[in-house]
Amino acid sequence: MKIYGRQCLGKKAFLELEYQMEGRDFSVAGTAASQIKKMLTEVGFEPEIIRRTTVVAYEAAMNIVIHAFRGRLLVHIEADGIGLTAVDEGPGIADVAMAMQEGYSTASPSIREMGFGAGMGLPNIKRHADGMAIETRVGEGTTLKAWIICKKG
């Protein structure tokens, strides 16, 4: 598939990407984020849109591999914007308001030693996306949706 510019996506056209990942599989999560970045670059999105989407995709994927047993990252790309959905089977988030606060994390010491678990993941997503929503059930899992809107013109 060769795409020459995001205008070529047209009003109705879209691309869907899906990545499956298991808990602790950092390599797959990193690869997913870089493939998403590559695809957005090929489609011809503006660098700032690509940068923001990349941060959101990276943090959403890392949240799955750090906290969940397994999960999927779905990316929906249209000319007007990008939607990301991270669905996981995992412990869920007991207190979403706390989890949204910078510096709050439930990650283990071994995860923290690798430079994760600083409680910056969800705040980073909130800061870089135009909107986000979290649905979670303790003991079952979490669904996170985030979207980035491309300005007209």
Add this chain to the structure above:
Amino acid sequence: MRQLTLNDLAEKLQLDFHTYPLEAKEVTGGYVGDLLSDVMAHARDGQVWLTIQVHENIVAVALLTNVAGVIITGGRKPLPETVKRAREEGVVILSSKLPTFTLGGKIYRLLEERNALVHG
């Protein structure tokens, strides 16, 4: 105009290459951080990233932020899987015996000297 490249930094500051640049990459600035989320949010295209992290997750962050290269400080070395992944992805990894603060200071000074030459 005289650019400052990764090779210049390596030569002037005695850095060791663990993976090599395929082209002369210009260094435009730097970012220091060991928390990957912070680096993801703030590091920019063309900067060198100074960190004490050695595991393979640094390769993904370097790739996603488009930094010119990663410099592991304090005498630490990248793990073998980090080097392997970096080579596959074309990410340049160097290391230094100097602690982050000292190395960052030296790089800052080199960038200032370069800017003085460029802008008179």
